[in-house]
Amino acid sequence: xxxxxxxxxxxxxxxxxxxxxxxxxxxxxxxxxxxxxxxxxxxxxxxxxxxxxxxxxxxxxxxxxxxxxxxxxxxxxxxxxxxxxxxxxxxxxxxxxxxxxxxxxxxxxxxxxxxxxxxxxxxxxxxxxxxxxxxxxxxxxxxxxxxxxxxxxxxxxxxxxxxxxxxxxxxxxxxxxxxxxxxxxxxxxxxxxxxxxxxxxxxxxxxxxxxxxxxxxxxxxxxxxxxxxxxxxxxxxxxxxxxxxxxxxxxxxxxxxxxxxxxxxxxxxxxxxxxxxxxxxxxxxxxxxxxxxxxxxxxxxxxxxxxxxxxxxxxxxxxx
Numbered sequence: 129x130x131x132x133x134x135x136x137x138x139x140x141x142x143x144x145x146x147x148x149x150x151x152x153x154x155x156x157x158x159x160x161x162x163x164x165x166x167x168x169x170x171x172x173x174x175x176x177x178x179x180x181x182x183x184x185x186x187x188x189x190x191x192x193x194x195x196x197x198x199x200x201x202x203x204x205x206x207x208x209x210x211x212x213x214x215x216x217x218x219x220x221x222x223x224x225x226x227x228x229x230x231x232x233x234x235x236x237x238x239x240x241x242x243x244x245x246x247x248x249x250x251x252x253x254x255x256x257x258x259x260x261x262x263x264x265x266x267x268x269x270x271x272x273x274x275x276x277x278x279x280x281x282x283x284x285x286x287x288x289x290x291x292x293x294x295x296x297x298x299x300x301x302x303x304x305x306x307x308x309x310x311x312x313x314x315x316x317x318x319x320x321x322x323x324x325x326x327x328x329x330x331x332x333x334x335x336x337x338x339x340x341x342x343x344x345x346x347x348x349x350x351x352x353x354x355x356x357x358x359x360x361x362x363x364x365x366x367x368x369x370x371x372x373x374x375x376x377x378x379x380x381x382x383x384x385x386x387x388x389x390x391x392x393x394x395x396x397x398x399x400x401x402x403x404x405x406x407x408x409x410x411x412x413x414x415x416x417x418x419x420x421x422x423x424x425x426x427x428x429x430x431x432x433x434x435x436x437x438x439x440x441x442x443x444x445x446x447x448x
Contacts, residue, residue, distance in 0.1 A: 132168075135160065139168050141203075143179060148188040165189075208247050211236050234272040234279070266312050266329050271305070274314055274329065277337040278302045281344065284316070286335035288327060300325070301342045304352035313359075315352045317345055324348055326359040367404045368428040370412065374399050376421035384419045409434050 135158055142149060142157060155162045169179050169189055180192045202210065237245065277284040284302050289295055300316035307313075312329035324347070348355050374381045378391045378399035385391070391399045405412070409428075413435050416423055425432050 136168055136171060139165070140172060140177065143172075143177075143189065143191040148182060148190040150188045154189065204244055207236070207240060207244055211240065211244075234275045237272060270329060270332055270335055271312065273335045273337070274302060274305055274332070277335070278304060280337065281341055282337040283319070283340045283342055284335055284337055287333040289331045289333070298327070299338075300327075301345065303345075303347060305329070306352050306356045308356070313356050315347070315355055324355065326356055367406045368409075368431075370401065370403050370405050370428065370431070371426040372401045372416060373424045373426065374401070374419065374421050375423065381419055381421060384421075385415075413438055 138158060139154065142154065151162050151165050154165050158165070160168075169181070172179050178192050179189055182188045182190075274284070276282075281301075283299060285297065285299050287295065288298050299319045300314075301319065302314060302316040304315045305312060306315060314327040314329055314332070316325060316327065317323070318325040373394070374391075375398055377397055378393040381399055381401075382391055385401075389401060389403060391401050393399050407415070409431050412431055416425070416435075425435060
């Protein structure tokens with residue numbers, strides 16, 4: 129093999145397999161001399177790939193963890209698996225999967241050959257993820273479109289549905305995507321309203337970058353995350369302290385509650401939930417009822433009153 133770049137790529141592909149390669153075996157695989165393999169190993173090291181050599185009669189090479197992340201070579205199956213995994217994680221805003229995951233997905237899908245992009249889409253469309261919790265799902269294509277516009281500093285157009293159902297078209301200068309653990313938000317400067325706005329990504333439709341670049345603006349104090357927090361808090365009710373005992377195992381109840389709620393086991397068939405929430409009393413009553421196990425509400429008092437009255441009304445509605 130006389131093509132040096134092609135030979136280096138083939139050598140790197142072999143070294144990324146988690147094993148040690150004798151120099152003689154690499155030379156046979158690539159149809160070159162052991163001396164050429166040593167020179168190619170030195171070239172890979174210069175490019176930032178941490179290749180470790182072992183001593184001995186035969187000697188060998190293996191790729192080890194380094195101080196930086198050099199480019200990786202992926203075969204077709206690996207690329208599809210990673211793209212599907214990133215799509216699934218980003219689309220459901222799993223806690224800990226933040227903007228870096230969306231950027232990685234955008235980069236990967238940009239360089240995927242069309243045949244692999246089709247395989248990823250086919251697999252994604254043919255599967256239905258079973259998720260728990262109340263976080264709204266987001267189309268991965270929407271996230272990657274927003275992430276691309278943020279990175280490229282391109283003006284963005286999209287349809288938006290407000291909380292009251294009002295539909296509108298927006299033209300914005302996107303600044304940052306922010307994950308709160310179970311929802312995604314876009315922080316952007318709304319050109320028609322001439323002010324900063326936050327947009328829930330699950331309410332965004334048909335986003336596309338216009339190609340028009342824009343200079344960076346000064347964001348409100350505290351950065352994107354702080355701005356999102358202030359925006360969310362303005363629209364929330366005052367928080368209440370929720371305290372509920374469920375008469376079932378923690379494992380059973382956990383599977384029926386949003387993932388961000390943490391239960392404490394108090395026995396083999398009992399557990400307790402203590403948390404602060406800004407959800408409405410009506411929604412809390414419904415959410416507790418959907419767990420489908422007996423429960424006792426310790427607080428707040430308005431919830432106890434509402435559930436008691438609701439039970440009376442429901443009982444009366446079934447009386448002949």
